[in-house]
Amino acid sequence: MKFLKYILLLPVALLAFYSEAISAYLLDSNWSWTLSKWWIYILLWILPIYYITDMRRTQKKGERFVFPVLFFLLSTTAAVFHFISYPIYDGDISGAGVEMQKEKTIDGFQNGLLMISIPGCPYCFEATSTLKQLKERTPELAIRQVVLSDDIADLELYREAAEGMYTVDTTSAYSFYSRITSSYPTFVLVKDGEMHKQWRNSGFGVVAKDEIEGLVE
Structure with missing residues (x-):
């Protein structure tokens, strides 16, 4: 029975490799952006802590602790691999937004998310998938992309x-x-025709997305 705890590594390792697909599924299941991203990090780092505790407990009892050491190393490797593949940015920890002077918009856009972009910008094109996800999850959210071109x-x-x-x-x-x-x-948060907060692309993480969706809740 004591070896059952080591079997935990297999499903957790699979979760690490397929976390992007699982997180997408959780988003489709109406989990928040923050929980959909963070659950795998929490799970992956709980396991090494558990194994190192087990390793110390086994060592104190004078028993062989080769398995706790091995599984601590394997679980840590899985966690590091996942972090490298799917890094955490400032916008995934805090809002990373900048408060604005609540300047009036010039186009009559009243409430929602405004994305300012330029022609041929690869990061702007990449961000369109995020806008579509936001719209799919929260159909009532008004979204406008403005392209700086005439x-x-x-x-x-x-x-x-x-x-x-x-x-x-x-x-x-x-x-x-x-x-x-x-x-x-x-990205600019607009309320009552005024621009309240802005995020650069690198700061528009899961915390900001949850805040934007909270506009229509």
Whole structure:
């Protein structure tokens, strides 16, 4: 029976390798963004702590502790591998947003999430998948992507990526948006027609996404 505790390593290792798919499933099951990302980290690091405790307990009893040592090393390796494959960023720990001066928007957008982007920006294109996920999970959330260009042709690829799930517009108001950010994409929380908070792409993590979804709860 005492070896049953070592069998725990197998399902946990499988979870580490398939965590992205499992986290996606949890998101589809209406788990929060934060819990969907953090559950695997917590689980993976609980196991090495358990094994090192077991190793010390076995050592004190004068028993062979080769198995506790081996499984401590294996469980730690799995946890490190997962962390390297799916690192944690500032936006996954804290909101990482910057409070704004609550400046009025210039386009009548009242409540929701505004993404500021530029033509041909690979990070902006990558962020469209996040916008679609947010819209799928919270259909009532208004989302608008503004592209800093006055050329309608610059919208075509972004509108294809959006698949009609949220609004994509151009704007020639470069001076207005340049005062807000020089990093693209930038995400802006809008309430009652005022811009309250902004996140750069690297800071728009699970905490910010949960905050945005909380707008319509």
